[in-house]
Amino acid sequence: MLKPLVALSHANKLFVDGNETHGVLNNIDFSLLPNTSIALTGASGSGKSTLLNIIAGFEPLTSGKLLLDGHDTALWKDPQWSHFRHQQLGVVFQQFNLLTPLNVKQNIAFPLNLNQQSWNSWCDHLVGTLDIGKLLERHVSSLSGGQQQRVAIARALAHQPKLLLADEPTGNLDQQAGLEVMKLLTEIASQGNTAIILVTHSLECADFMQARCHLQNGHFISTP
Known part of the structure; x- marks a missing residue:
């Protein structure tokens, strides 16, 4: 039987605001198998990004309880979390979060450097597929939003992580550019055997995933 890559059971998340306590996630059960994809949808403030932050x-x-690749994270300290993030996790943010002192190639190579790895044929494949080969020496601040998001995807997948967390990755792009980015994201992740958890408000983007779950009042409501 295939072991889940992510498994949450009876998961609760409360935030305290002064004398008030707010429940964001209420007794959540959630699992994701390797090399599969799921979209998380729901209204703003429903806990979608909080769930990604918990998994990361x-x-x-x-x-x-949160299990990652079969390991109980309850006793993990900073070294275990750092190891997981460096080796098994990729993240794509809505705001791109590129490292502005670095050029495009240096941004893409950043997770490789953390793992003492060098630029390789997979990186060349990413750059070619995302059509950013001519941008490698460019400063990231000089790029368009669509170009920056493609660079962010290449950076997130350069070390071939087992899991990709994507938080509204097309939120700052127009519809056409957003759908192009989603097509590339899902194709490349599949080639690298990377599972995806996508947070999105766009049902068109959610349709790129194999399954969809909707967060409402702190609970998951499965959708076809």
């Missing part, structure tokens, strides 16, 4: 280790669970 940026936010702790209030209660419940």
